[in-house]
Amino acid sequence: MSYLPKVPDTAGWVPKDWQKDMQKAFRRLEPLLDFLHLNPKDAPYALALDTAFPILVSESFASAMRKGDWLDPLLLQIVPLAAEKNSSAGFNDDAVGDLPAQIIPGLLHKYASRALLMVSPHCAIHCRYCFRREFPYADLPHSQKAWEPAWEYLRRDKSINEIVFSGGDPLFLDNRQVQSLLDTAMAIPNIQTLRFHTRLPIVLPSRMDVQLLELFKAAASVKSLIIVIHANHANEINTQVARALGELRSNGALLLNQTVLLKGVNDHADTLIALSHRLIQQGVLPYYLHQLDRVTGTAHFEVAEKRGLEIIEEMRAKLPGYLIPKYVREEAGQAYKSPLY
Ligand SMILES: *Cc1c(COP(=O)(O)O)cnc(C)c1O
């Protein structure tokens, strides 16, 4: 008897070429609005047509949006608004203190026992509320040689037993690069757990191709493999996504989800309850519900903490404990993500 739901039938899982899928992503607003049957003249909010953080959304994610609905919770995550240009007190470019925590280029060591490597500057989607939207990615190491000091740090500091691969999105690297990361990490005796923070299973399920799954399977037979996905709304988990998650699980990964609490997207208990249910159907446990990081240009997404606490209270009244994410806020300089209840 398995205590997890049945893995969906993935016989014949042959994802197409993910890099080709990426080429087809929407990089301009007009074709996306066309695809969604929306006329910019009818927009209920002021759009921003020129932003330094350009629009980017995969076809797969866009096809899970409701046609003709300006308030679709997936659309609201990626549509650039004029409101991003408003400056707000308390919002700045490095809200979570990543820059002082970057003690070696590409490596953040903020918390005891685990360190985070920013291995890719790229994502398959540009979330408008991104906590690293202002991060100076251009300064990250660009060659194997440039990464060596970070690896050396991980080999030397025996208190670190877990590596978190992040970015950007670490699975935006190609399979050869992922293999090189895994090989290097697995050769470090003090590292017990390999963790990926990635939105690609949600945004570009075709990235979970057969070669990548084989790499994960091999890694999971030697170390603990944890994949933390990022979904904010149940609608993000379409059939393809569900199959990709099933493949990750059956190849040995433990799956967790993190969500950002976002105004207009998921700031209702019913919405987050539906998400928790949808996740567990695919064998994914809710991990964190993040209070928005106060990064420049994201103030219009902020939900008051008081409201967040009400939502959690309502979830508690209706769900088993394992379906309730930890509601946390990241504070620069703190030893862990601060629990809000
Ligand atoms: C969030 C984060 C982690 C992981 O923290 P957990 O509480 O273990 O999930 C690690 N390093 C950095 C820099 C982080 O921001």
Ligand code: SF4
């Ligand atoms: S997937 Fe994550 S890192 Fe990439 S844009 Fe979205 S929030 Fe930022």
